[in-house]
Amino acid sequence: MKIFRTVEQMRAACRASARPLGLVPTMGALHEGHISLVRAARAQCDAVAVSIFVNPAQFGPKEDFSKYPRDFERDRELLQREGVALLFAPSAEEMYPAGATTYVTVEGLSGRLCGKSRPGHFRGVTTVVSKLLKIVQPDAAFFGQKDAAQCAIIRRMVRDLNLPVEIVVCSIAREPDGLAMSSRNAYLDAQQRKQALVLHRALLNVQELFQRGERHASTLIAAGLQTLAEPAVRLDYLEIVDPDTLEAVENISEKALVAVAAFVGSTRLIDNVVLGVSD
Numbered sequence: 001m002k003i004f005r006t007v008e009q010m011r012a013a014c015r016a017s018a019r020p021l022g023l024v025p026t027m028g029a030l031h032e033g034h035i036s037l038v039r040a041a042r043a044q045c046d047a048v049a050v051s052i053f054v055n056p057a058q059f060g061p062k063e064d065f066s067k068y069p070r071d072f073e074r075d076r077e078l079l080q081r082e083g084v085a086l087l088f089a090p091s092a093e094e095m096y097p098a099g100a101t102t103y104v105t106v107e108g109l110s111g112r113l114c115g116k117s118r119p120g121h122f123r124g125v126t127t128v129v130s131k132l133l134k135i136v137q138p139d140a141a142f143f144g145q146k147d148a149a150q151c152a153i154i155r156r157m158v159r160d161l162n163l164p165v166e167i168v169v170c171s172i173a174r175e176p177d178g179l180a181m182s183s184r185n186a187y188l189d190a191q192q193r194k195q196a197l198v199l200h201r202a203l204l205n206v207q208e209l210f211q212r213g214e215r216h217a218s219t220l221i222a223a224g225l226q227t228l229a230e231p232a233v234r235l236d237y238l239e240i241v242d243p244d245t246l247e248a249v250e251n252i253s254e255k256a257l258v259a260v261a262a263f264v265g266s267t268r269l270i271d272n273v274v275l276g277v278s279d
Helices: 007-015 032-044 072-081 121-136 145-160 183-187 190-195 197-211 217-228
Strands: 002-004 021-026 047-052 086-088 140-144 166-170 233-241 256-264 267-275
Touching: 002 007, 007 086, 007 121, 021 032, 021 121, 032 047, 032 140, 032 166, 047 072, 047 121, 086 121, 121 140, 121 145, 140 145, 145 166, 145 256, 145 267, 183 267, 190 197, 197 217, 197 233, 197 256, 197 267, 217 233, 217 256
Parallel strands: 002 086, 021 047, 021 140, 047 086, 140 166
Antiparallel strands: 233 256, 256 267
């Protein structure tokens, strides 16, 4: 595995790489969810590139940028074992040259779900992803379904900008007890780790009610909120939306995304499930 720190080095290496080339963008602190994306990329592509970059542009002033978990050597070893060909690990100064004022924004979608409570977050995501796609020029880029809103926004960005890349969204990787894998899970103490399971339980309750025939979003949301009503959990949102537009739906006649975000202690966690309608 070759490691590159500069844009020009990475760009040159990707141009010389075997094709098709898959890209897995990450912020490091890798877990099995990230590794599942790498394995999906290996299955579909002849070579895999991974980026590790804790992107300051997607963190708000009161968020956890400075304490976000970082362990480059561990990440490097994991990726090497998985057969990754190219690792891009730039500095913030390399990705955002002094005086940089250009951003990529997907209007509308970027203000929904996490975008409501984290203003500017998705602008930071789409800006850095567009940069990575331009640098690496992969044939396919792999993202996790846990970040469902992010996936919808990136798909729209790629479509709107006519970028020649396939966006592949892979299933949520979960712990044996159902907790969605996240680098932020490392912030949870033992008690909070148990309390965090309420997010998945709420989604399962919504899904079970849907499978019994309920199609009114308000009824489904009320069931989820009832499960989430625990003192240790501070809800950010529980919404049922169109998976592509992220607009709220009232009566579910096609696929719908049930998305939840909540704080367990000071740690913000997200999870989701897709409801499917079959005729």
